Amino acid sequence: MSRLPPELLIHVIDALRDCSSFPDQIRRRTLRSLCLTSHFLRELAIPLLYSSIRITLPGRFEELSRSPYVPEHLTSISVADHNTWGPRFLGYIPLVCSVLEHARHKLHTVILDLPLRAVMPEDDVENVKQQLRHTLESLPALTTLVSCRDELFLRTERELQGFGMIPGNWMTMTQLRRLSLYNPDVDQEFTDACLSLPHLEAVVVHNADMPGADAGPLTALVTANNPAGLPLTVTYICDYPEVLARDDLSYVHELAKRHPNFRVIGTPKEVLDHERNTTQDWIRGLAETGMLSQLQTEPRIDAA
Template identity: 35%
Template sequence: MPLPIELVLNVIHCLLPSNPDVFLPSSHPITKTLLSFTLVCRETCRVASRYLRQYCVYLSSGPRLRAFLLGIPTDPELRNTTALVLAPFGNTIDDQPTATWVRELFFYTCSSLTRLIIDIPLRSLYPEHDHLDVRRILRAGFCRLENLEEFVSVRDELFLDLTHHGSEPSVWQSWPKLRRLGLYNVDADMGFWLNIAKMPHLETLVLTRADSLSDVDIKHSLFLNASPNADLRLKILIIYIGEDPILPLHLAQIPWSKIDPGGKVTVMLYKIGTFCPGDVSIETCQEWVRSKAEDGTLWDLGGEVVAPHENL
């Protein structure tokens, strides 16, 4: 006697990881099992495919990205992908066909996509050398992600400037539902914190090897620029390697206990290793952050809480 379909579907559900933020590669046993269930019957295929789109979409090369796009006409449900890891380029983004595929990917998935990790070398091609308009193509695609809630850029700050001086606003500012943001080597100056203060739903900000931290007082900049009616509640995790980053707490004229008496904004430091000369430390940071983003633990990391001024 065949098993009731409800029992089989319950088996599929029990396969799912306990952490809803995890990404599962194709080699993972759960991914392989879900793929097997797509071949059992129509109902198991429907349910397993939905979970594959939620946990297991790794577009880690140009051919994989192209194959995904070519599959949409025969499987329109691919448009409903909710989470993915995107790394379709090699050492440079000076590749117009791949950039166009990225734009098309976001055109198809922008309504459903809520979680995104990118490992794209956006700094490999600066605006003044972009003769194929690759950066404009990519920016147009990323700007469509209006429903994105969680985003990690492994290699940079989502560097999609179109001009040499970078007068365009950061693309992530156009994502109104963003709750979690992870950026690498961002210039965390006063303008950056002004933009962060305007993000209405942002809950967690992870900055890896950020610049300009020695020039700006974080809490003072945030609360100075926040809307009077904004309920600013934010966890800021500063990830570094080597020497402790210098936070100029002495620059603020008002102690943090007065700026933020309820402790709504928490600033923490997290050290992941010792400094190595050359690019080794850069690669170490990038690989570490990507692994933590993929296993779903990045947003729950804790660190050394930065103390208020009067206790320093």
């Protein structure tokens, strides 16, 4: 192997790149094997192996939190959990935070598919959901945040007023350019929080709760400008055709007709026909491959 010209070895590594920022398992195994082949190939493969990591809880968080390659190379991470609920799940949050903090100076993309909303406030005795919030806020390079199963209203001080959450001014990740959340209330608080982010360019909301007959908050979001002076890109993805057909939400479709930067997308039928959690898996897959942003530039899908 050492007799092969360096240019050919570099082509070997380049051939392992794909359109996704997250290498699949076959490519990751190949990269790990190349790391054992020679020092030269190891130096070429390590950045690819550690730049984007997809991990399912409980995963290798303790190992990653100690790895010298994580702070040097990790720029994108996707964290998922489908098998742990309730208080047991909370025990993994500090491990997630430890890896995020370890990579904090270069980490620009965080994709979370976690059952945060399944945890009742009284179960979070260690306040670890708030720890996750503070960790996300502390990442200076964070520009893309995707939450596939939660709206990330992680403020706990006001959670127990009645049965609802009172988010307050919850969004302080000021470097964010792209934000995707599951099931947020698109009300005035949400709009104000988004518009307080000075660099925000695109917002995706999946199964958002739109206030019936109150077009104000959504209109303010859709008509806002991004830092370049262009309209903020807003995408509303909905799993339920009956919701999109509601008379009191007709203003949503009217906004989409008047503003090309606002798109209303019905989740594809082939996704809906699969078993539970598939729509969140679909969103995560789009985010990992970079297609979630492309949904905002392709021809509009007519929903309803």
